[in-house]
Amino acid sequence: MKIAINVLQALILIMGAPLVRGIIGRLKAWIQRRQGASIWRPYADLAKLLRKEDLVPPSASWVFRCAPIVLLGATIAVAAFVPVVQSSALLASRGDFFLLVYLLALGRFFLSLGAFDGGSAFGGMGASREALVSTLAEAPFLLGLVAVAILAAHADIAGMVTWTLQQNFFNISAVHILAFTSLAMVVLAETGRMPVDNPTTHLELTMIHEGMALEYSGPSLALIEWASAVKLHAMLALLIALFGPWGMASSVSVGAIGVALLLYCAKVALLMVLLAVIESGMAKLRMYLVPDFLGVASAVSALAVIFTMLVKR
């Protein structure tokens, strides 16, 4: 039964991801007083792309073809590590948060390789920028997770969530606020959202993620789009699991799971509104300012780790 729920929550993360994207797009349209597309459009896009022909540049090798598959595989594996409705996950094991960070890095590495292999100038530019951003985002990502792990005295995400569930919501500690701040900044950078990368553009010379996906078409593009949607959803779910898991089902019953699911939807909705507001209200940072943005995240996360020693709970 427990395993069935674990499979269910991985499926929620994977299948619900395009919906999250659609809703964010709709919210942004609403804030900008546009009509906006239907929230189901990402599914239609995926279905359309999957039916189309896959065009490969004549100079590309097998790396170009296998990159989207590795990316989606790694991202789905990440989704299996994140608790959604109960404080356990399909692949939960000790030290799994390290694996989570580097699975994301693996997917990104292959996408960058694919972009270089495609041979277009934009692909190479996007890939080298992505390499810079991910190098800088890795330290705050890991340090933020480590700070929470030290505080919870658990080395796995499920353990951290279980520990947080036992705490009082109002008893927030400095570590939590600092770690949340840095991880939220990292999520923005990792998923290519607004202050770091503009997810809606194909026109600017500043694109990062879109630049890498530029040479892909048909089913390969569908896999990349889907993977980035799953990544966004999994990262939001990770933030919720680490910093606001209250309401997760503690017993295996239909009622408890239902309540947990509803609460999860509400929390994701809140984060989506926040994302839409940030994306509509902020301008994209110049590329040279991105290291500063992530440097701030690094300092905050380093401070979070230091605070684990100062805060006595």
Next chain:
Amino acid sequence: MGLVEIATGKVLSSFSVFLFLTILLMVVARRISTSVLLFSVQSAIIAAEVFATGFRERLAEAYVVGALVLVIKVVFIPRAFFRLVDRLKTPRDVKASTTPTQSVFIAAALIYLSYAAVHSYGQSVHVPEDALAASVALILTGAFLMVSRNKALMQMLGLLVLENGIFLAALTTTFGMPLVIEIGVFFDVLMGLLLMGIFTFRIRDTFDHLDVSKLRRLRG
């Protein structure tokens, strides 16, 4: 009534964390207006702390002081700053001489330093260590802002942050100073602001800019 007590306890136990956050954000802020808004938020947190202390120690005077903080530091001083920025017609960046990354690491180091500094003191006297560390961190950051920002306006703001720190230190160690002293301090701050405002106008009129790093020569 129970709710108010819980809220008071929470304000007293976790407000210092938010003060640290405002410190970190303030040293990375690139625009004067952002810094001023953050100063306003910071003062609001301190006002909440004053009210909470007043409620717990049953001091009627503390409410007056809290209201004064609210009126002067949260509303009046930021508004005066915005008017000043408007009237001076100066570019809105703070002209930092350290990059945001350097600044935030320095601020983090200052916060750690302040914890280390108050550690032994906080154990001998029974005062909340977090709050005392926050006040020392505010004093240090205020000084850091003053030396690392080249805009004359930011040096005023640094001084105000420093003053916030001193105010908080007084509050946490004495649980509320006599009202007369507090009013005197506020009067001082307002007078200082007035004088510094006039000086920035004079600097602008004489040198056509507000960059203090270029104030090397005397001009008649």
